[in-house]
Amino acid sequence: MPETLDAVDAKILDLIQHDAALSVAEIAERVGLSSSPCWRRIKRLEDAGVIRGRVTLLDREQLGLGFEVYAEVKLSLPTKDNLDAFDAAVANWQEVTHCATVTGGMDYVLRIVTRDMHAFDDFLREKLLSLGLVSNVESRIVVRSVKNVTTVPLGLVAPHLNTPTPNLAAAKE
Secondary structure, rough: HHHOOOOOHHHHHHHHHOOOOOOOHHHHHOOOOOOHHHHHHHHHHHHHHOOOOOOOOOOOOOOOOOOEEEEEEOOOOOOHHHHHHHHHHHHHHOOEEEEEEOOOOOEEEEEEEEEEHHHHHHHHHHHHHHHEEEEEOOOOEOOOOOOOOOOOOOOOHHHHOOOOOOOOOOOOO
């Protein structure tokens, strides 16, 4: 899709990723289109999978979920079956907000959000370690989040958007 992304598409994406609550009319006005062509562009970007969805960001600390951990996980034996089993388990754990397979000495990095240290310990014991697949976990408790944005760096695919737009949609985490 990036090869067909023009300046108007890029501006639409930039506006939407900063504030998904904007109406089509507001977006159209800001990019210099009428509502119908703007809506068609948004629909085309959705159909192409560039826009995957629109969400409301919640303040996890306001909800009592202020404990954040990054855990590096090594499987005992990283076979295809074990990797698939681990992937399936992680997909069902609501505490894991991000999971990535990584290169190096560990197999995965998990971002875990929960209430407190005790809830994290329960997660480790009752979910992660009870799988019987994990040989090592190295946890890093987040003391303070320095940068946490939800936006994609559109300036890398649309250089004319290199002027930073305030991230109105970023959750305070």
